[in-house]
Amino acid sequence: MIDKEKALLVRIFSSLIFLTSFVFTSAIHADEAEKTAYKDHVKCAEGEPCKIDLYLTRGYRAFSQCQVCHGLDATGSSFAPSLTDKMQEIDKALFIDRVENGFKGQIGVMPPWKENPNVMKYIDQLYDYLMARSDGAIPGGKLKRYDR
Amino acid sequence: MKHHLLRILVASCFALLSGIASANDSVKSAMSNSGNWAIWGGDYAGTRYSELDQINASNVKDLQVAWTFSTGVLRGHEGGPVVIDGTMFIHTPFPNKVFSINIEDQTINWVYEPKQDPDTIPVMCCDTVSRGVAYADGKIFLQQADTNLVALDANTGKKIWSVKNGDPKQGSTNTNAPIVIKDKVFTGISGGEFGVRGFLAAYNTSDGSLAWKCYSTGPDGEMCVDGEKTTELLKPIGADSSLNTWEGDQWKIGGGTTWGWYSYDEETNLVYYGTGNPSTWNPVVRPGDNKWSMTIFARDADTGMAKWVYQMTPHDEWDYDGVNEMILADIEVGGEMRKTLVHFDRNGFGYTLDRVTGELLVAEKYDPAVNWATHVDMETGRPQVVAKYSTDQNGEDVNTENVCPAALGSKDQQPAAFSPKTGLFYVPTNHVCMDYEPFQVEYVAGQPYVGATLSMFPAGKVTGDGTDHLGNFIAWDADKGEIKWSIPEKFSVWSGALATAGDVVFYGTLDGHLKAVDASSGEQLYSFKTPSGIIGNVNTYTHDGKQYVAVLSGVGGWAGIGMAAGLEGDTDGLGAVGAYKQLGKYTQLGGVLSVFALPD
Numbered sequence: 093m094i095d096k097e098k099a100l101l102v103r104i105f106s107s108l109i110f111l112t113s114f115v116f117t118s119a120i121h122a123d124e125a126e127k128t129a130y131k132d133h134v135k136c137a138e139g140e141p142c143k144i145d146l147y148l149t150r151g152y153r154a155f156s157q158c159q160v161c162h163g164l165d166a167t168g169s170s171f172a173p174s175l176t177d178k179m180q181e182i183d184k185a186l187f188i189d190r191v192e193n194g195f196k197g198q199i200g201v202m203p204p205w206k207e208n209p210n211v212m213k214y215i216d217q218l219y220d221y222l223m224a225r226s227d228g229a230i231p232g233g234k235l236k237r238y239d240r
Numbered sequence: 241m242k243h244h245l246l247r248i249l250v251a252s253c254f255a256l257l258s259g260i261a262s263a264n265d266s267v268k269s270a271m272s273n274s275g276n277w278a279i280w281g282g283d284y285a286g287t288r289y290s291e292l293d294q295i296n297a298s299n300v301k302d303l304q305v306a307w308t309f310s311t312g313v314l315r316g317h318e319g320g321p322v323v324i325d326g327t328m329f330i331h332t333p334f335p336n337k338v339f340s341i342n343i344e345d346q347t348i349n350w351v352y353e354p355k356q357d358p359d360t361i362p363v364m365c366c367d368t369v370s371r372g373v374a375y376a377d378g379k380i381f382l383q384q385a386d387t388n389l390v391a392l393d394a395n396t397g398k399k400i401w402s403v404k405n406g407d408p409k410q411g412s413t414n415t416n417a418p419i420v421i422k423d424k425v426f427t428g429i430s431g432g433e434f435g436v437r438g439f440l441a442a443y444n445t446s447d448g449s450l451a452w453k454c455y456s457t458g459p460d461g462e463m464c465v466d467g468e469k470t471t472e473l474l475k476p477i478g479a480d481s482s483l484n485t486w487e488g489d490q491w492k493i494g495g496g497t498t499w500g501w502y503s504y505d506e507e508t509n510l511v512y513y514g515t516g517n518p519s520t521w522n523p524v525v526r527p528g529d530n531k532w533s534m535t536i537f538a539r540d541a542d543t544g545m546a547k548w549v550y551q552m553t554p555h556d557e558w559d560y561d562g563v564n565e566m567i568l569a570d571i572e573v574g575g576e577m578r579k580t581l582v583h584f585d586r587n588g589f590g591y592t593l594d595r596v597t598g599e600l601l602v603a604e605k606y607d608p609a610v611n612w613a614t615h616v617d618m619e620t621g622r623p624q625v626v627a628k629y630s631t632d633q634n635g636e637d638v639n640t641e642n643v644c645p646a647a648l649g650s651k652d653q654q655p656a657a658f659s660p661k662t663g664l665f666y667v668p669t670n671h672v673c674m675d676y677e678p679f680q681v682e683y684v685a686g687q688p689y690v691g692a693t694l695s696m697f698p699a700g701k702v703t704g705d706g707t708d709h710l711g712n713f714i715a716w717d718a719d720k721g722e723i724k725w726s727i728p729e730k731f732s733v734w735s736g737a738l739a740t741a742g743d744v745v746f747y748g749t750l751d752g753h754l755k756a757v758d759a760s761s762g763e764q765l766y767s768f769k770t771p772s773g774i775i776g777n778v779n780t781y782t783h784d785g786k787q788y789v790a791v792l793s794g795v796g797g798w799a800g801i802g803m804a805a806g807l808e809g810d811t812d813g814l815g816a817v818g819a820y821k822q823l824g825k826y827t828q829l830g831g832v833l834s835v836f837a838l839p840d
Contacts, residue, residue, distance in 0.1 A: 160365045
């Protein structure tokens with residue numbers, strides 16, 4: 093009886109472990125996939141600058157609204173932080189929240205963009221573009237398209 | 241020393257004699273004492289020239305720091321302090337503090353610190369700068385970032401009145417220094433990147449009530465122009481001159497903001513200033529000349545009516561705001577003495593006009609790298625745009641490469657100086673080019689409305705001359721339209737210059753040096769590293785008969801952005817990575833006033 097109970101408990105417990113670890117690892121995978129989603133939109137050939145597609149170009153265009161503060165190549169200015177650094181520190185959910193709602197921090201005020209269609213329509217593209225910049229997959233500035 | 245006292249005496253007698261001194265007289269008498277620095281440009285003409293000559297080309301090498309003052313504010317410190325009879329008024333970026341300092345012992349008489357909504361900050365496109373205060377009639381006028389124009393009692397710092405000049409919720413803010421002419425205080429508006437419609441406003445100094453407001457764009461009445469009487473290059477501009485050059489209602493969100501400097505000529509009674517870029521940065525969606533953005537305005541200081549206008553960059557395709565300072569100088573042009581207005585535009589051309597009539601006399605490039613136009617047609621006044629560099633002709637979604645200058649211009653707002661002794665203009669410049677790609681954007685009130693992506697890099701990448709510096713400090717002959725000498729600077733020169741009767745010219749650098757050069761040769765005579773990068777304007781004044789030179793350091797502003805240009809990953813063109821080192825390696829944030837003098 094006792095043994096049976098024990099066995100059951102062990103089974104429940106181990107399946108719990110299995111379950112959480114499953115949820116956990118898949119979360120990591122989802123997170124990783126989210127962070128590197130840009131890879132489907134960048135093509136690099138030996139000896140020439142990487143090219144991007146329309147999708148990531150839209151992200152770059154949305155980023156034009158951010159250039160006046162975060163620098164032309166996203167490496168920051170005297171009054172706003174480098175996004176190439178920041179993108180490594182925050183996940184996509186927080187990124188979207190920061191961009192949508194803005195916030196006031198130690199450095200200054202990040203404006204909210206929720207009412208700006210030029211940014212919000214392309215928030216995924218913007219996130220992917222900045223992740224690509226942050227991972228060093230693409231340089232700053234205008235990049236050629238491979239899909240036209 | 242005696243000389244100086246005499247001057248004060250004469251000045252105060254003048255003030256007394258003139259009886260019921262109007263605001264104009266108080267400014268004029270303060271300016272007539274060369275021991276003061278009474279207005280942003282040193283005088284109404286915006287020459288930034290001082291008669292003081294104790295510090296001169298032979299002794300400037302001995303200059304030392306006399307005292308310093310920290311503003312306690314980190315953001316970019318543009319403009320410079322005003323000095324009136326032993327008191328210095330120092331302004332700061334947001335939150336726009338004003339300090340009144342007793343120069344005698346450098347104690348603080350009073351501090352004004354407005355409570356402003358921090359939501360104003362994100363509406364300011366390029367750092368929260370302020371370019372200074374104006375003094376008149378015992379009052380200090382401050383244009384706060386939140387658009388409130390306030391009058392403070394110069395003795396106590398108490399607010400006398402305050403008036404709202406715009407609405408930050410709609411994207412308008414203020415960064416400019418106001419000026420006072422007669423009984424009115426003049427101010428403009430910022431927010432070209434938010435589709436704000438520019439104007440010049442005159443408020444009564446007594447109570448802050450609006451005297452008049454004249455827009456840069458729109459119907460004739462609202463612009464205070466008269467199709468018959470207002471001229472461009474001596475010809476009447478005709479009716480509906482602005483409306484005819486915009487498609488539909490685009491002019492309502494069409495920019496032409498007025499965030500630069502204002503000059504005044506008592507003889508013509510005209511106030512001179514320039515208007516900024518038409519919005520959006522995508523030129524394709526706003527066919528036409530987009531008048532009167534990018535324009536020099538000469539307006540009657542009493543009524544606001546425009547006597548003449550001149551549009552330098554019709555249908556802007558590069559963000560070459562026309563707001564830079566107008567220097568009013570009487571110089572010989574083509575062998576004849578002329579009352580001129582000299583202006584170094586963002587678009588890279590140095591213009592000399594007759595300031596009475598608006599006739600165009602000279603228009604030449606003041607940076608040889610300038611390539612977007614071959615020249616200015618002197619008949620029509622129109623720049624001859626090079627198709628290759630036309631972001632409009634190349635069209636939306638096309639990257640127009642290697643345009644010189646970059647959007648920050650061959651020169652931005654940092655004012656130049658003019659020495660009547662040498663007849664030369666001393667100009668802080670940028671030597672930066674760009675790629676620019678316009679695209680479609682939607683307008684939402686109070687939201688940025690940019691419509692182009694850009695990247696910037698040293699002009700040497702385009703000229704191919706092997707250089708990698710980002711700025712020059714030049715001496716300019718406004719008669720011939722020629723550079724007399726040019727000093728390369730590692731970074732953009734973003735500090736207002738000062739010329740003196742001591743044959744010395746001063747300017748600051750982004751990496752933080754205050755420099756003095758010989759007014760004739762440009763030879764460097766002195767250099768001192770201040771606590772932070774300099775984007776402020778150099779001023780001079782006397783106290784107890786001794787000459788001082790003062791400048792705010794405190795890096796920031798758009799200069800901080802320009803610096804990131806081409807810093808990374810830029811493999812084509814120049815290999816000289818050295819020049820791309822971040823400005824952060826040279827200097828950090830923080831506002832400090834440094835005051836210099838010769839040893840006793």
